[in-house]
Amino acid sequence: MEIPFTKLHGNGNDFILIDETGSVVIPDEMKGEFARLFCDRRFGIGGDGVLFLVNAEEADYGMRLFQPDASEAEMCGNGIRCIAKYAFDQEYASEICTIQTLAGIMEVTMGYDDEGNFTAAIDMGEILFDCADIPATGEGEYQKEIEGYTVYAVNTGVPHAIAFVDDIESAPLSDVAPKIRFDASFPEGANVNFVQVMSDGAITIRTYERGVEEETWSCGTGATASAAVAHHLGKTGNEVVVTTKGGLLTIHLNDHATMEGPAETVFEGQIVF
Structure with a gap:
């Protein structure tokens, strides 16, 4: 048995992609275990998750993401850019397409620039601040002191915890982030983002991701969430450049949030049984 796959990354947030538009390759009951096995960086292909490109009834295509702990995530900003690049390169999609996720339908505008670099802009929808068991302050912020940090709750498709620091x-x-991630205030768990606001109004973030259970090089929903909270608190404007460990993302904040960034294909291969 041979299973074709494509390895892609968005700012170092890397994924194994399985194309299931023609037929089911991995049965649903086996997708979680498949991700657990092949995301292993020593005994598998290695990755922060497995993306399945599937057909969708209400959008051009659908995306499912299974993580190294075998759980299924609602969505992933960097993952959507990767799956959009694959669909674009395969000529499944043109410059604008819609992708259905468990968090809703996302519209993607994408293409290559004159230098051959792929960029995708994702409409991330409305930012939700009322999303955890955390009370609102008088200013409408959902915050709580956890492990000595003021933690803000926000949902950008998946739940996030935001904490500002002076030195990123x-x-x-390694020690505090897991405690915040599993805090009872977040019934479904949360990705934890530490954020430093820079002198020019940009922000730098580092993210501990649930499901991966360690720091990842980039998190698109985390960048969006961090920018949204920073803007809400008056620390930035409504266009925020976010530096992640793997590169830059640009977040545009109006009625909806838009995340813009790159995606790259690393290699293609086959899993042979």
Whole structure:
């Protein structure tokens, strides 16, 4: 048995992509275990998750994401850019397409620039601040003191916890982040983002991702969530450049949030049984 796959990444947030538009390749009951096995960086292909490109009734295509702990995530900003690039390169989609996720339908505008670089802009929809068991303050912010940090709750397709720090390099990703991630305030768990606001109004973030259970090089929904909270608090404008460990993303904040960034194909291969 041979299973074709494509490896892609968005700012270092890397994925194994399985094309199921023609037929089901991995049965649904086996998708989680498949991700657990093949996301392993020593005994598998390696990745932060497995993307399944599937057909959809209400959109051009659908995306399902299974993570290294075998759980299924609602959506992923970097993952959508990767799956959009694959669909574009395969000529499944043109410059504008819609992708259905468990968090809703996302519209993608994409293409290559004159230098051959692929970029996709994702309409991330409305930002939700009332999304966790955290009370609102008088200013309408949902925040709570957790492990000595003021943590803000926000949902950009998946739940996020945002904490501002003075020095992003010393952010406690290994010890404090897991405690915030599993705090009872987040019934479904949360990705944890430490955020430093820079002097020019940009922000730098580091993200501990649930499901991966460690720091990832980039998180598109985390960048969007961090920018939204920073803007809501008056720390930035409504166009925010976000530096992640793997590169830059640009977040545009109006009635909806739009995330813009790159995606790259790393290699193609076959899993042989």
